[in-house]
Amino acid sequence: MTIQAESLPYLSAEFLGSLTISTSDVVDEIERQIIGQTRGEVWCAPKAVVLPRDDRYIMATLGVATEPRVLATKSLVVNPRNPERGLATLNSLITLLDAETGLPLAVVDGNWVTEKRTAGLSAVAARRLARADSTSVAFIGCGVQARGHLEALADLFPLQEIRAFSRGKGSRDAFCRMAEMRGLTAVPCDTAKAAVESADIVVTTVTLVPEPVPFLDARWLKAGVFATMTDLALPWLAETMATFDRLVIDDLAQEAQMSKPMVRPELVAGDLTGLVSGDVSGRQNASERTAFAFRGIAVGDLAVAGLAFVRAKAIGALGA
Numbered sequence: 001m002t003i004q005a006e007s008l009p010y011l012s013a014e015f016l017g018s019l020t021i022s023t024s025d026v027v028d029e030i031e032r033q034i035i036g037q038t039r040g041e042v043w044c045a046p047k048a049v050v051l052p053r054d055d056r057y058i059m060a061t062l063g064v065a066t067e068p069r070v071l072a073t074k075s076l077v078v079n080p081r082n083p084e085r086g087l088a089t090l091n092s093l094i095t096l097l098d099a100e101t102g103l104p105l106a107v108v109d110g111n112w113v114t115e116k117r118t119a120g121l122s123a124v125a126a127r128r129l130a131r132a133d134s135t136s137v138a139f140i141g142c143g144v145q146a147r148g149h150l151e152a153l154a155d156l157f158p159l160q161e162i163r164a165f166s167r168g169k170g171s172r173d174a175f176c177r178m179a180e181m182r183g184l185t186a187v188p189c190d191t192a193k194a195a196v197e198s199a200d201i202v203v204t205t206v207t208l209v210p211e212p213v214p215f216l217d218a219r220w221l222k223a224g225v226f227a228t229m230t231d232l233a234l235p236w237l238a239e240t241m242a243t244f245d246r247l248v249i250d251d252l253a254q255e256a257q258m259s260k261p262m263v264r265p266e267l268v269a270g271d272l273t274g275l276v277s278g279d280v281s282g283r284q285n286a287s288e289r290t291a292f293a294f295r296g297i298a299v300g301d302l303a304v305a306g307l308a309f310v311r312a313k314a315i316g317a318l319g320a
Contacts, residue, residue: 009106009318010107011108011109015312023119024155026116027120029303029304029306030124031124033299033303034124034272034276036065041067042065043063044298045061045062046251046257047061055079055080055210057077057079058077059074061073061074061297061298064099065302068306070097071098072096072302072306073095074298074301075093076090076091076110077091078207090144092111092113094108094110095108105318108305108309113304113305113308117303118149118296119145119148119152119153121250121292121294122228122230122292123156125248126153128282128283129226129283129290130157130283131224132157134226136163137163137199138165138195138196138201139175140235141203142165142171142174142175143171145205146203146205149203161185161187162187163187163194164176164188165194165195165196199222200224201226202221203228204233204236205231211234212231214236214238216235219243221289224288224289225289226283227292228292229293229294232295233262242264243289245290246269246289246290247267247269248290249270249271250295251272255271258295262293272297
């Protein structure tokens with residue numbers, strides 16, 4: 001007897017892009033699922049990380065939602081040797097199961113979800129911590145995550161100018177061309193200080209492997225700035241982080257389980273759940289320096305992958 005494997009739907013990056021999921025869609029869904037956690041309708045585990053000591057960064061997240069009724073798990077590998085193989089440095093995959101039965105529903109391109117959810121988490125924080133009239137953004141790091149943040153922030157703020165600094169001038173200049181195609185003025189910078197000192201918003205997406213040596217000084221930032229740090233704040237000089245008047249992280253419970261905090265605990269005003277629920281105050285005045293530092297949380301992957309699944313199902317792409 002021949003046993004044939006059944007086909008499980010795979011939502012590729014190309015297909016996911018065709019769903020035209022907007023920044024507002026992503027941000028609204030992340031916020032909805034964050035509130036779901038406070039109501040006992042969404043459950044997420046702290047992210048798991050493995051460091052094999054060969055510059056790889058291996059991570060997994062797990063989240064369960066009531067609506068849509070999905071269990072999402074993401075597996076991710078960052079390997080700085082991948083470009084030598086003609087591969088992206090970061091590669092990941094998300095599996096979706098029915099949260100009630102455990103039956104498989106779909107497999108989702110994790111790189112697309114990671115880009116969208118990372119920028120989405122920053123955008124959730126920016127809604128409450130950045131000045132609504134922000135017109136300039138500085139990018140430290142000009143890879144995939146920077147491109148995702150450019151798209152999200154340009155959708156939410158009246159941007160006019162971006163300033164870019166990267167260790168690779170090729171990626172910096174390509175990023176500037178991308179910004180110019182959106183009608184923005186793009187300024188390539190030769191130093192990080194030149195990029196950040198006049199910006200309304202600062203985005204740092206420095207690669208975690210190998211671990212970066214701190215080089216960013218928060219004292220360079222002007223009054224009224226908002227900084228979002230996707231890189232565990234590792235590129236920032238720890239002794240300057242007290243410059244921020246209000247600093248929020250993604251998840252206090254998750255952070256408590258980590259061997260080393262991103263920033264000194266006494267500097268942290270709260271987490272993203274508190275910010276969204278209103279238990280933690282957002283920006284208080286126009287001159288306040290605010291920041292959001294994050295590791296990434298399962299609810300972001302869960303929200304974006306679940307949203308994509310619902311959209312795909314709605315157009316009949318997943319069959320009956």
